[in-house]
Amino acid sequence: MAINEQTLASMREIVARYPQPRSALLPMLHLVQSAEGEVTTDGIAACAEVLGISPAEVTGVSTFYTMYKRKPVGEHHIGVCVNTLCGLLGGDAVYEALSERLGVGHNEPTADGKFSLERIECQAACTHAPVMTVDWEFMDDVTPTSALDVVDRLSRGERVESTRGPVIRNFQASEHTMAFPDDGLAGEGISVDAKMLAGLRYAKEHNMAAPRSGQEG
Numbered sequence: 001m002a003i004n005e006q007t008l009a010s011m012r013e014i015v016a017r018y019p020q021p022r023s024a025l026l027p028m029l030h031l032v033q034s035a036e037g038e039v040t041t042d043g044i045a046a047c048a049e050v051l052g053i054s055p056a057e058v059t060g061v062s063t064f065y066t067m068y069k070r071k072p073v074g075e076h077h078i079g080v081c082v083n084t085l086c087g088l089l090g091g092d093a094v095y096e097a098l099s100e101r102l103g104v105g106h107n108e109p110t111a112d113g114k115f116s117l118e119r120i121e122c123q124a125a126c127t128h129a130p131v132m133t134v135d136w137e138f139m140d141d142v143t144p145t146s147a148l149d150v151v152d153r154l155s156r157g158e159r160v161e162s163t164r165g166p167v168i169r170n171f172q173a174s175e176h177t178m179a180f181p182d183d184g185l186a187g188e189g190i191s192v193d194a195k196m197l198a199g200l201r202y203a204k205e206h207n208m209a210a211p212r213s214g215q216e217g
């Protein structure tokens with residue numbers, strides 16, 4: 001589908017934020033995903049034209065980062081971290097349960113287009129392993145049962161909140177936030193909790209400090 005005028009205008013708005021136009025490419029690709037549900041060939045051509053670079057350069061970036069999808073994503077993107085800590089604490093079992101329930105494998109959408117499932121890498125949220133993301137919002141400390149409950153509730157169209165507070169919208173809405181982060185939603189939910197601060201608290205209690213630069217070892 002050709003990129004519409006409104007999306008092109010939003011691309012130019014993003015470009016205006018940066019001293020170097022091509023620095024805008026990452027949020028522009030998120031904008032394409034918010035409009036198209038994936039990084040389409042037309043979206044790549046539009047980014048290239050607005051930035052004055054080649055479609056091959058845009059394609060190179062869009063195929064390097066796994067958050068950019070070259071095939072349609074479901075209404076809700078479900079990510080399950082299967083890196084070492086999450087995997088050992090149950091992430092693999094969560095992924096298997098979801099794969100069986102949804103009938104899809106890695107990076108596949110369900111037949112009804114409602115969900116896409118993906119094995120994802122560490123989300124820097126290991127304190128709450130195993131971690132699942134729904135449209136990139138965190139579901140902390142999940143189990144196979146709690147993960148299935150989330151997709152069941154979303155299937156029924158029920159309101160679902162991430163464990164850190166924000167209400168789950170859909171993949172394309174989250175992608176728009178990636179392009180335009182100043183959407184007024186940044187204050188939703190918690191920023192830190194006791195589990196996240198446990199290491200810092202322990203270090204303070206034991207007078208521990210990181211070595212100054214150049215004093216390592």
Ligand code: FES
Nearest residue numbers: 081086122123126
């Ligand atoms: S290993 Fe899963 S969030 Fe870090």
